[in-house]
Amino acid sequence: GDSVTQMEGPVTLSEEAFLTINCTYTATGYPSLFWYVQYPGEGLQLLLKATKADDKGSNKGFEATYRKETTSFHLEKGSVQVSDSAVYFCALSGRQTGANSKLTFGKGITLSVRP
Amino acid sequence: GAGVSQSPSNKVTEKGKDVELRCDPISGHTALYWYRQRLGQGLEFLIYFQGNSAPDKSGLPSDRFSAERTGESVSTLTIQRTQQEDSAVYLCASSLGGVLGNEQFFGPGTRLTVL
Numbered sequence: 001g002d003s004v005t006q007m008e009g010p011v012t013l014s015e016e017a018f019l020t021i022n023c024t025y026t027a028t029g030y031p032s033l034f035w036y037v038q039y040p041g042e043g044l045q046l047l048l049k050a051t052k053a054d055d056k057g058s059n060k061g062f063e064a065t066y067r068k069e070t071t072s073f074h075l076e077k078g079s080v081q082v083s084d085s086a087v088y089f090c091a092l093s094g095r096q097t098g099a100n101s102k103l104t105f106g107k108g109i110t111l112s113v114r115p
Numbered sequence: 116g117a118g119v120s121q122s123p124s125n126k127v128t129e130k131g132k133d134v135e136l137r138c139d140p141i142s143g144h145t146a147l148y149w150y151r152q153r154l155g156q157g158l159e160f161l162i163y164f165q166g167n168s169a170p171d172k173s174g175l176p177s178d179r180f181s182a183e184r185t186g187e188s189v190s191t192l193t194i195q196r197t198q199q200e201d202s203a204v205y206l207c208a209s210s211l212g213g214v215l216g217n218e219q220f221f222g223p224g225t226r227l228t229v230l
Contacts, residue, residue, distance in 0.1 A: 004157070032217055036221075042223075043118075043119075043206075043221050043222060043223040043224065044158075044206065044221040045220075045221065046218055046219075046220075049218070089157065089158070091158075093217055101146065101163070101210070101212075101217050102148060102160045102163050102171070102174070103148070103150070103158070103160065103208075103219060104160070105150075105157035105158040105159075106157050107155070107156060107157040108157055
């Protein structure tokens with residue numbers, strides 16, 4: 001079945017440091033890929049997504065590129081801020097309607113950014 | 116605008132009791148999903164509703180779990196004879212459905228603790 005693997009955490013960075021969070025997946029067909037974020041005390045929200053190979057999703061300074069050849073969707077940000085402290089989840093879904101649209105999540109990784 | 120709402124936000128129950136969790140999706144969203152997040156784990160898919168189609172129950176962990184949805188509105192997730200391993204945050208999400216509407220919007224979750 002489908003699966004998503006994220007790098008182990010937690011991750012602690014200083015403000016303005018470069019961030020990479022690795023994510024690889026196993027899926028049949030051509031899934032859509034997502035990064036979701038959960039800020040402290042808030043619900044899960046979509047950060048960015050990509051729906052086909054070589055697409056780049058971007059939002060709030062974060063980027064991730066859909067790499068079919070390496071089955072990866074690594075999240076990057078050039079300069080993190082304290083306000084980026086949150087839990088980040090990589091996820092995939094089938095591109096079709098119906099049951100394939102359910103999300104398969106990685107375990108999540110906690111990012112802490114110190115001033 | 117109203118997002119996905121869930122109630123209660125917290126529920127503490129004794130082992131063996133039944134519990135009912137409620138989800139109000141975004142108005143007009145035809146697809147509704149339930150997920151479970153156990154401590155230190157990623158989100159696990161439980162069940163999916165799409166309009167008047169038969170639900171996809173493939174993620175329900177046992178026959179103690181069931182869910183209903185009336186049309187395209189409220190959904191309830193029922194856990195009978197709760198066990199300690201049922202302790203988790205239960206998340207509901209809704210989406211417009213269809214190939215272009217795969218973004219899922221999440222509620223704040225219900226934290227269930229089984230003593």
